[in-house]
Amino acid sequence: MNRAKSTLEQWRILQAVVDHGGYAQAAAALNKSQSSLNHAVAKLQHQLGVELLTIRGRKAYLTDQGEVLLRRSRYITQSVAELEQLAANLERGWEPSLTIAREIIYPMDKLIAAINAFLPNCRGTRISVIDSVLTGTHELIESQKVDLALCGGNPPKGHLAQPLCTVDLVAVCHPSHELALNPRELDDKSLARHLQIVIRDTGTKTNQDMGWLKAEQRWTVNNFHEAKAILATGSGFCWLPQELVSSELDAGKLTRLYITGSEYRRIPINLIVPNRDEQGPASKHLEQLILAEHGISHAK
Template identity: 65%
Template sequence: MHRPKSTLEQWRILQAVVDYGGYAQAAEQLNKSQSSLNHAVAKLQYQLGIQLLEVRGRKAYLTEQGEVLLRRSRHLTQTVTELEQLASNLEQGWEPSLVIARELVYPMELLTDALAAFLPESRGTRITVVDTVINGTNELIVNNQVDLAICGVPPKGYIAEPLCDLEFHLVCHPDHPLASLGELEDDRELAQHLQIVIKDTGLNPSQEIGWLKAEQRWTVSNFHEAKVILAKGIGFCWVPQHLIQKEVAAGELVRLKMKGASTRRIVLTLVVPQRDNQGPASKLLESLILAKHADTSGDLMPYMLVEL
């Protein structure tokens, strides 16, 4: 009978070293010593007889052979993780905890309503809500790190249930120079001013999405921070309508109008990353979230503006 030369732990350590950009960073994330990680990868390479990593400077890089094997190892570790999770669900029957990824623009009031309805039936299930932006949301889905995810465009291969569409408005302070220009003919005027954008939460952002032509950009973590900056008369930003209704009504912010681009819309969807292993608590919460949007619908529109 053939006995494997390597262990799942060795492959998980290799994945962490690559994903976090080096032994020191991986050791911190895994709460292990750097020397133990070095030893595990060195032993794995010796057992396989193949060089998987090469260190240049302070960073470890995959070799060509290492890239092939790492890709295959991800399927293996993911399968084992899913198998263990399934066994846990079968044993416990009801999940002790649920993690929800919430795209930052999704109204927290809607999610809170669903959670409030879930609470009486929750059996003590602990809830963790993680605020994410674009690639950050999709990475959590692909890596099976969340039970439910409210996202924009889902990763390829995942089925998503539409929830609602959100409208974004281009806004600035009333004293900002852009506010006195009336309707803008095109985006050239915008490009001359400071733009406030929301940072993608992904570990490996791969593309830029939305209008990002301004030479000057300030990047912040959320729309609350963006609004604080706008209130000082600094910059312009695309902000979800529901987050600035009061400020616009009070005249604290003004909408900018531009021919053909005064408004943008996005659709938000609900994804269950591990549908085959979904437990009863997750199913209940999913149904409650969907129920909040049973009477709403929206058309697919361009995604939100962020800097990646």
């Protein structure tokens, strides 16, 4: 392995000379002697065999080669600073990564807002979001494969849950569909004769596909976007989050169906910490930001 000809300290000194406009100013900013900075840059140029700076009057100017190398050096010194910060965070117990299970009916804009609020103080923590459905969310919680879970419906047995919001699912179809002819005069028997689009349960142990399941014919898809694509062709009906289809309903691209005894299905969403005893500071911070998105600040 070839040893590096230069050091990070030399590059940091070069950056300071350029950023502060000269050796004297950089020396004052770094609390070093001007001669030591002159020596460091001169040695760096000699080691590389490339002229990096020229002096005109009392100010230092980058050469063309120096500008290219300086720009690349900033990535390196920044990466080292981030690496050192990550090591310090790990020493203090700050998690390098977080995984969130998100029941797909949970409003994504709320989660994005919380993650954006987390970003300025994330200390390099990486975030992964797993979209899950029904028992798939429960399995992630029970196996403690996630740090936080946004769970629809009742929480798994033995887990405390903080209620966040409710999501209303409404039955919809394309305006050209037969069901749209009398959308306010429907019952479960009339629905059962038509194709239903349902969302696949992501659990591995059971299968409880999302939606009213009395239809004789069903097509199962992975998410709401696939369901909407099928509905757009005029096939079937589906229970979808009202917020997700509000624009299509307003534009007349979808028709809402009103079923006697069940005009909509209201699903509670809870925030669950699968293992609070092992919860780290990054997870706690993000938890509070998610709660804040729902106007909740008292939960601990």
